[in-house]
Amino acid sequence: DAKTTQPTSMDCAEGRAANLPCNHSTISGNEYVYWYRQIHSQGPQYIIHGLKNNETNEMASLIITEDRKSSTLILPHATLRDTAVYYCIGLYNNNDMRFGAGTRLTVKP
Amino acid sequence: DTGVSQDPRHKITKRGQNVTFRCDPISEHNRLYWYRQTLGQGPEFLTYFQNEAQLEKSRLLSDRFSAERPKGSFSTLEIQRTEQGDSAMYLCASSGMGRLSSPLHFGNGTRLTVT
Numbered sequence: 670d671a672k673t674t675q676p677t678s679m680d681c682a683e684g685r686a687a688n689l690p691c692n693h694s695t696i697s698g699n700e701y702v703y704w705y706r707q708i709h710s711q712g713p714q715y716i717i718h719g720l721k722n723n724e725t726n727e728m729a730s731l732i733i734t735e736d737r738k739s740s741t742l743i744l745p746h747a748t749l750r751d752t753a754v755y756y757c758i759g760l761y762n763n764n765d766m767r768f769g770a771g772t773r774l775t776v777k778p
Numbered sequence: 779d780t781g782v783s784q785d786p787r788h789k790i791t792k793r794g795q796n797v798t799f800r801c802d803p804i805s806e807h808n809r810l811y812w813y814r815q816t817l818g819q820g821p822e823f824l825t826y827f828q829n830e831a832q833l834e835k836s837r838l839l840s841d842r843f844s845a846e847r848p849k850g851s852f853s854t855l856e857i858q859r860t861e862q863g864d865s866a867m868y869l870c871a872s873s874g875m876g877r878l879s880s881p882l883h884f885g886n887g888t889r890l891t892v893t
Binding site: 703710711712713714715718754756766767768769770771 | 782811813819820821822823869871881882883884885886887
């Protein structure tokens with residue numbers, strides 16, 4: 670699976686958009702980009718995934734660059750409950766899902 | 779959707795004792811995964827089942843660890859002769875039929891403390 674690089678931590682003001690970047694320059698053509706988040710003392714929660722096209726669901730939007738070397742997860746109106754560790758993972762199939770250290774997002778009032 | 783269920787939520791045991799954890803996946807999911815997570819780290823893959831077949835095991839899964847999924851439904855993870863280094867959160871996840879890209883759905887884990 671592709672190696673991913675994320676900032677260690679980020680802050681965001683409540684009500685504003687949170688934009689979480691991820692670099693995955695070694696991603697291959699058939700590898701998806703997945704995003705999960707983990708709130709303290711809970712299991713990781715699936716957010717969204719995509720291959721080439723931008724994706725949107727009720728939780729977030731995923732913007733993937735045309736060269737697929739990076740992506741951005743967008744939480745359009747961050748709330749305090751969005752404070753969590755966010756993981757970006759690049760892989761072909763979920764039999765091989767490996768988590769890095771992720772980005773610790775803190776939403777501040 | 780009842781989600782992935784894990785039992786117990788917390789387990790405290792003395793070094794040298796055996797422990798067993800249970801995972802009930804989402805009912806229609808045929809793939810089941812075990813992960814381990816220590817403080818401040820992301821989850822680490824341990825093993826994976828498709829139906830009742832254990833298809834992959836990590837090097838992290840020492841001889842003291844064994845996982846089963848006897849009828850392709852629930853799964854158990856047993857740790858024999860526990861050591862203090864086994865203290866961690868043990869997470870179970872499942873994913874559905876169809877494309878290999880189907881996302882994993884995680885339970886809230888079993889936190890093991892070995893004293």
